[in-house]
Amino acid sequence: xxxxxxxxxxxxxxxxxxxxxxxxxxxxxxxxxxxxxxxxxxxxxxxxxxxxxxxxxxxxxxxxxxxxxxxxxxxxxxxxxxxxxxxxxxxxxxxxxxxxxxxxxxxxxxxxxxxxxxxxxxxxxxxxxxxxxxxxxxxxxxxxxxxxxxxxxxxxxxxxxxxxxxxxxxxxxxxxxxxxxxxxxxxxxxxxxxxxxxxxxxxxxx
Amino acid sequence: xxxxxxxxxxxxxxxxxxxxxxxxxxxxxxxxxxxxxxxxxxxxxxxxxxxxxxxxxxxxxxxxxxxxxxxxxxxxxxxxxxxxxxxxxxxxxxxxxxxxxxxxxxxxxxxxx
Amino acid sequence: xxxxxxxxxxxxxxxxxxxxxxxxxxxxxxxxxxxxxxxxxxxxxxxxxxxxxxxxxxxxxxxxxxxxxxxxxxxxxxxxxxxxxxxxxxxxxxxxxxxxxxxxxxxxxxxxxxxxxxxxxxxxxxxxxx
Numbered sequence: 478x479x480x481x482x483x484x485x486x487x488x489x490x491x492x493x494x495x496x497x498x499x500x501x502x503x504x505x506x507x508x509x510x511x512x513x514x515x516x517x518x519x520x521x522x523x524x525x526x527x528x529x530x531x532x533x534x535x536x537x538x539x540x541x542x543x544x545x546x547x548x549x550x551x552x553x554x555x556x557x558x559x560x561x562x563x564x565x566x567x568x569x570x571x572x573x574x575x576x577x578x579x580x581x582x583x584x585x586x587x588x589x590x591x592x593x594x595x596x597x598x599x600x601x602x603x604x605x606x607x608x609x610x611x612x613x614x615x616x617x618x619x620x621x622x623x624x625x626x627x628x629x630x631x632x633x634x635x636x637x638x639x640x641x642x643x644x645x646x647x648x649x650x651x652x653x654x655x656x657x658x659x660x661x662x663x664x665x666x667x668x669x670x671x672x673x674x675x676x677x678x679x680x681x682x683x
Numbered sequence: 684x685x686x687x688x689x690x691x692x693x694x695x696x697x698x699x700x701x702x703x704x705x706x707x708x709x710x711x712x713x714x715x716x717x718x719x720x721x722x723x724x725x726x727x728x729x730x731x732x733x734x735x736x737x738x739x740x741x742x743x744x745x746x747x748x749x750x751x752x753x754x755x756x757x758x759x760x761x762x763x764x765x766x767x768x769x770x771x772x773x774x775x776x777x778x779x780x781x782x783x784x785x786x787x788x789x790x791x792x793x794x795x796x
Numbered sequence: 797x798x799x800x801x802x803x804x805x806x807x808x809x810x811x812x813x814x815x816x817x818x819x820x821x822x823x824x825x826x827x828x829x830x831x832x833x834x835x836x837x838x839x840x841x842x843x844x845x846x847x848x849x850x851x852x853x854x855x856x857x858x859x860x861x862x863x864x865x866x867x868x869x870x871x872x873x874x875x876x877x878x879x880x881x882x883x884x885x886x887x888x889x890x891x892x893x894x895x896x897x898x899x900x901x902x903x904x905x906x907x908x909x910x911x912x913x914x915x916x917x918x919x920x921x922x923x924x925x926x
Binding site for chain 2: 822823825897898901903905906908909910919922923
Binding site: 514547550551554555556558561562563589595644 | 831836837840842845846868869872873874875880890
């Protein structure tokens with residue numbers, strides 16, 4: 478798997494469009510256990526990313542990731558803006574010292590660490606990390622597999638579903654305590670949407 | 684040495700040199716006692732001086748640092764408390780006089796330094 | 797006159813941010829620079845990294861800036877904003893762990909006396925200490 482510039486641009490476009498399309502679902506999930514603004518926040522952020530698609534497509538990959546990160550920070554708002562923004566900013570920073578696809582796990586891992594540090598949280602607390610961390614584990618453990626894309630997709634799906642029985646201890650949902658149980662975490666869902674979009678685009682290009 | 688100052692309806696105020704400390708006492712006339720706004724004014728004024736300055740709201744209370752806005756706010760001295768001030772250092776006399784005046788005059792606005 | 801540490805107030809609510817700034821100016825005076833921001837771009841409750849950065853730069857003092865925040869998102873976004881400042885400015889901005897109104901008044905009082913950024917932060921955080 479190598480990333481051509483036009484592939485990356487397609488990846489970004491597809492992922493952004495998927496997030497925008499999933500905004501109503503994200504809103505519904507967030508109304509159950511949050512402020513109800515995750516859908517509109519993410520939509521706004523990824524519309525801004527789409528608006529910068531040409532710039533992003535023309536930049537070297539590491540800069541492009543940072544541009545995505547900065548755009549999300551400035552436009553998503555809420556709690557997710559800094560979290561997603563930090564992911565892409567850190568991934569971009571890591572990529573400036575590394576190569577894809579060999580260092581994919583490390584680059585992804587830098588993003589995950591940045592989310593963890595920014596949100597002062599870790600897996601098991603019913604957040605987007607509960608999708609990102611399992612996916613990172615797969616990237617690390619199964620890097621050479623020919624069906625890696627499918628494995629990432631399946632891992633993300635399972636991980637999202639596993640957030641439902643968890644009790645939230647971070648973010649707005651934590652104020653609900655045990656009432657957060659039984660609901661999928663909206664941030665986990667949006668992470669899954671992004672990852673699925675990336676998987677689909679890469680598969681289509683294989 | 685005593686320096687007196689009276690205002691209508693108030694007790695005599697005095698400052699005196701007492702050992703190495705300069706001390707002063709003044710009755711707190713402010714309608715709602717030492718709440719946040721007067722506390723801030725007192726602290727700001729105290730910070731203009733080099734001297735170490737302590738205040739307390741009654742003889743039974745501990746001395747607290749007059750330059751610590753948190754401590755002064757926590758005083759919450761009620762109306763009619765006798766505020767005691769003691770200061771140590773080069774400008775101790777000036778500090779005590781200024782602080783006594785501030786309380787006696789019911790915390791007027793002061794211009795920037 | 798020497799520079800004084802500046803205060804930036806970041807609330808989820810523009811009303812709270814503005815009101816807190818008003819209280820600081822009325823109680824402490826105008827010698828300490830105060831900037832404030834609050835609310836999201838759509839006019840609802842929230843905090844916005846870009847506006848926080850603007851507030852920090854508006855209130856900039858060579859002696860540094862102390863930020864007071866209300867709930868968690870304001871703190872996270874403020875930290876993000878600090879990290880996105882120019883490198884020379886990043887080191888001279890702190891986010892205080894203090895109640896927003898009391899912390900701002902106390903921080904500004906301390907700043908008015910010419911105290912350092914570290915001292916201003918410490919005073920604001922006395923309220924949150926055990």
